[in-house]
Amino acid sequence: MTKQRVESFIVCLILLILEVTMALANESMSRNMKLLSQSELDGFGGIGEGISLQQAADGRRILWLAHESAPKNFTGVDVTDPRNPRVIVQTELPHSNVRSNSLDVFGNLMAVAYQTKTVGLKPAGFDLFDVSTPENPKLISHFDCSGPHSRGVHALWFVDGKTVHMSSGSSDFTPTNPLDDQFYRIVDVSNPSQPREVGRWWYPGTRVGDDAPPPPRMRAPLDMGYRAHNTNVFPQRPDRAYVGYIDGGAFILDISNPSKIQVAGQWNHSPPFNGFTHTVLPLFSRDLLVVSDECVLDDGVDWPKLVWMVDSRNEKNLVPISTFPNAPVDAFIKKGGRFGAHNLHENLPIPTSFQSETIVIGTFFNAGVRVFDTSNPFQVEELAYFVPSTPRLSPAGAVQINDVFVDEKQIVYAVDRFTGGLYTLELTI
Amino acid sequence: MERDPLKGKLPVTVISGFLGSGKTTLISKLVRHPGMNRVAVVINEIGEIGIDHDLVSMSSESVSLLANGCLCCSVRSDLQETLRALYNDRRAGRIPDFDRIVLETTGLADPASVIQTLITDTMLVAQFRFDGLVTLVDAVNGSSTLNQQSESVKQVSLADKILITKTDLVEEEVVSALRDTLRSLNQNAEQQCVTQGLVNPEEILGLGLSSRKSSEAYQRLFSGLPTTETEEELDKTQGRYLGLSQRSHPSGIETFSLVFKEPFQWDSFSAAIELLTDLRGADLLRVKGIINVDGRPLVIQGVQHIFHPPVELDEWPSENRDSRLVFIARKLQPDSIRLLFEASRSLQATSK
Numbered sequence: 021m022t023k024q025r026v027e028s029f030i031v032c033l034i035l036l037i038l039e040v041t042m043a044l045a046n047e048s049m050s051r052n053m054k055l056l057s058q059s060e061l062d063g064f065g066g067i068g069e070g071i072s073l074q075q076a077a078d079g080r081r082i083l084w085l086a087h088e089s090a091p092k093n094f095t096g097v098d099v100t101d102p103r104n105p106r107v108i109v110q111t112e113l114p115h116s117n118v119r120s121n122s123l124d125v126f127g128n129l130m131a132v133a134y135q136t137k138t139v140g141l142k143p144a145g146f147d148l149f150d151v152s153t154p155e156n157p158k159l160i161s162h163f164d165c166s167g168p169h170s171r172g173v174h175a176l177w178f179v180d181g182k183t184v185h186m187s188s189g190s191s192d193f194t195p196t197n198p199l200d201d202q203f204y205r206i207v208d209v210s211n212p213s214q215p216r217e218v219g220r221w222w223y224p225g226t227r228v229g230d231d232a233p234p235p236p237r238m239r240a241p242l243d244m245g246y247r248a249h250n251t252n253v254f255p256q257r258p259d260r261a262y263v264g265y266i267d268g269g270a271f272i273l274d275i276s277n278p279s280k281i282q283v284a285g286q287w288n289h290s291p292p293f294n295g296f297t298h299t300v301l302p303l304f305s306r307d308l309l310v311v312s313d314e315c316v317l318d319d320g321v322d323w324p325k326l327v328w329m330v331d332s333r334n335e336k337n338l339v340p341i342s343t344f345p346n347a348p349v350d351a352f353i354k355k356g357g358r359f360g361a362h363n364l365h366e367n368l369p370i371p372t373s374f375q376s377e378t379i380v381i382g383t384f385f386n387a388g389v390r391v392f393d394t395s396n397p398f399q400v401e402e403l404a405y406f407v408p409s410t411p412r413l414s415p416a417g418a419v420q421i422n423d424v425f426v427d428e429k430q431i432v433y434a435v436d437r438f439t440g441g442l443y444t445l446e447l448t449i
Numbered sequence: 450m451e452r453d454p455l456k457g458k459l460p461v462t463v464i465s466g467f468l469g470s471g472k473t474t475l476i477s478k479l480v481r482h483p484g485m486n487r488v489a490v491v492i493n494e495i496g497e498i499g500i501d502h503d504l505v506s507m508s509s510e511s512v513s514l515l516a517n518g519c520l521c522c523s524v525r526s527d528l529q530e531t532l533r534a535l536y537n538d539r540r541a542g543r544i545p546d547f548d549r550i551v552l553e554t555t556g557l558a559d560p561a562s563v564i565q566t567l568i569t570d571t572m573l574v575a576q577f578r579f580d581g582l583v584t585l586v587d588a589v590n591g592s593s594t595l596n597q598q599s600e601s602v603k604q605v606s607l608a609d610k611i612l613i614t615k616t617d618l619v620e621e622e623v624v625s626a627l628r629d630t631l632r633s634l635n636q637n638a639e640q641q642c643v644t645q646g647l648v649n650p651e652e653i654l655g656l657g658l659s660s661r662k663s664s665e666a667y668q669r670l671f672s673g674l675p676t677t678e679t680e681e682e683l684d685k686t687q688g689r690y691l692g693l694s695q696r697s698h699p700s701g702i703e704t705f706s707l708v709f710k711e712p713f714q715w716d717s718f719s720a721a722i723e724l725l726t727d728l729r730g731a732d733l734l735r736v737k738g739i740i741n742v743d744g745r746p747l748v749i750q751g752v753q754h755i756f757h758p759p760v761e762l763d764e765w766p767s768e769n770r771d772s773r774l775v776f777i778a779r780k781l782q783p784d785s786i787r788l789l790f791e792a793s794r795s796l797q798a799t800s801k
Contacts, residue, residue, distance in 0.1 A: 047546075049546060050546060051539075051540070348537065348540055348541035395452070448456070448457065
């Protein structure tokens with residue numbers, strides 16, 4: 021063989037290997053999960069972290085999704101046949117400097133959050149809608165949280181039809197650091213046309229005028245603020261709120277007297293870890309908390325972002341006992357966009373939600389949606405995963421699975437942050 | 450939601466067969482079969498099956514993707530390493546997804562050690578499940594090989610399915626005699642004649658229990674179990690399954706089954722099994738059965754000294770609540786085993 025032929029052979033071989041590597045990189049990956057359908061949601065496939073499932077009076081099952089960013093506000097999808105999801109309504113935001121990001125539905129009542137890009141803008145707060153006719157959501161009221169130092173509501177929890185628990189700013193709240201603008205607020209919506217605040221709690225030292233000194237900051241670029249993220253309250257413990265407080269860590273708050281909320285327990289892994297505690301999910305029958313971080317920086321800059329198992333037998337002494345197994349780090353960390361923990365399916369106390377004290381489902385951005393068996397809390401096992409191929413036009417270059425909701429029939433609804441929209445999956449474990 | 454201990458694990462089918470039994474021919478046909486999409490086949494000598502024309506891509510240095518979606522994988526340093534690498538490469542997206550594994554053993558391999566590896570390796574047992582042993586025996590040399598090579602006897606005795614190859618090269622009587630010999634070594638395994646390596650994947654895959662659901666897979670796995678209700682029929686069954694008339698093979702290997710009417714407690718049953726494996730594990734080639742433990746149906750399966758974790762079925766497959774066990778064993782008296790289990794149970798009753 022001549023030298024030229026050898027060289028051209030080698031070039032061909034390299035091209036073949038590259039082609040195969042790239043083709044593989046864009047194949048979906050799955051284990052014990054089957055894709056039933058994907059909907060790009062009429063071209064607006066960027067979804068935030070609000071998913072809930074309404075059982076409509078006419079028998080239809082409507083999945084409600086809050087968009088990641090403008091121009092769309094929320095989308096209602098008929099998932100009665102999960103193999104054939106149909107968009108039935110998609111609403112617009114008033115301007116491009118606001119996002120909804122979060123919503124919850126109880127019965128025919130839907131709460132939708134609004135967070136503005138900068139402080140001082142409107143709408144910043146939440147809306148209550150009557151969705152008894154899903155195609156035509158009717159605005160009942162707006163709860164205003166705008167203010168000179170407020171961006172409004174980032175995330176809300178509304179699972180009893182009476183109370184909105186949320187991460188929000190307020191017109192009367194001046195944070196000691198602008199990153200600490202959103203705190204825990206409880207709003208009574210038992211009269212949906214007249215919501216009223218009944219309680220609030222913020223991290224000591226984050227409000228101008230506090231006795232406590234401002235808390236120490238995470239090092240740049242990890243400083244994401246001492247603010248509330250998920251604020252969950254369950255019927256098993258109506259006197260407790262389970263709150264991820266971003267760089268402040270995980271909190272169990274005693275809310276038995278909403279006007280005088282107290283810390284019942286707290287745990288923070290950071291520093292030395294990289295902050296951003298997102299969700300605190302209690303497994304009540306087992307005295308355990310599943311605590312998820314959120315990855316917020318691309319290409320592994322804030323790695324590791326993990327899911328933690330925490331022993332909560334003694335609220336005052338929360339003890340981490342394990343972390344969930346990670347997707348192969350080398351394979352994902354530079355694959356594009358974010359890689360690491362984010363939202364969990366939160367065992368919503370509504371009839372359409374999957375409930376489990378052992379199976380935990382989470383989202384991991386470019387590592388997709390992943391399912392775990394926590395029967396042995398010291399050694400959590402991965403049971404299943406689905407990593408979609410890169411969605412069309414994705415700016416991240418890889419899928420960014422952002423949030424997940426699992427219904428009572430074990431159908432898994434996972435959403436992409438940018439363009440992929442809704443992935444409907446069947447768990448085959 | 451309760452997790453099924455079997456469902457969701459990747460099934461592994463093991464193919465064994467003595468040198469010259471036609472494994473390479475079978476594997477080379479199998480990997481090209483349209484029904485092998487998303488199946489990873491671990492092959493000893495990948496060069497021998499000549500896949501170059503069907504190759505779509507090399508996913509890694511040891512894994513090749515064929516046009517039908519079948520993955521051909523060469524063996525690494527050992528079985529554990531090979532299966533771990535396959536699992537990790539799949540999870541990292543370095544190779545395409547596959548749903549099951551077919552594992553070719555070398556001609557001289559003792560399949561018991563392969564099965565034991567699958568059961569005892571902590572990582573493998575968490576991700577994989579043994580789905581059956583398929584053994585090839587060639588009609589031309591099979592009888593003499595069985596007489597001369599103890600490994601081949603073991604390959605046949607442990608099999609869930611026996612494929613008789615090269616039947617087109619010998620007289621019908623030879624095949625018939627070979628079938629009898631094979632039956633004397635392993636009464637439960639279905640026998641199937643295969644020519645030119647042509648076999649439908651469905652016929653050799655899915656031989657094992659795939660979930661705790663008392664389903665068709667169960668029926669397949671335990672089709673040889675006695676199902677009698679009355680003592681009289683039981684006696685007949687025992688006579689038949691004790692296979693006294695078939696104790697003809699010089700190896701002393703035979704298949705027999707035992708039926709127990711009274712339920713066990715787990716402690717007494719496992720104590721009896723432990724004693725049995727301590728004393729005669731090497732001769733206990735294969736044990737499988739359904740046990741009534743305090744009214745619950747438990748499936749047990751063992752190979753020599755090693756037993757799979759017991760699997761509780763979601764319900765009894767029929768009205769029959771008897772404990773039923775099939776043994777393929779070497780020079781073991783069925784009555785001795787029966788007495789062992791009865792003694793263990795009587796001690797349990799006394800201590801209650």
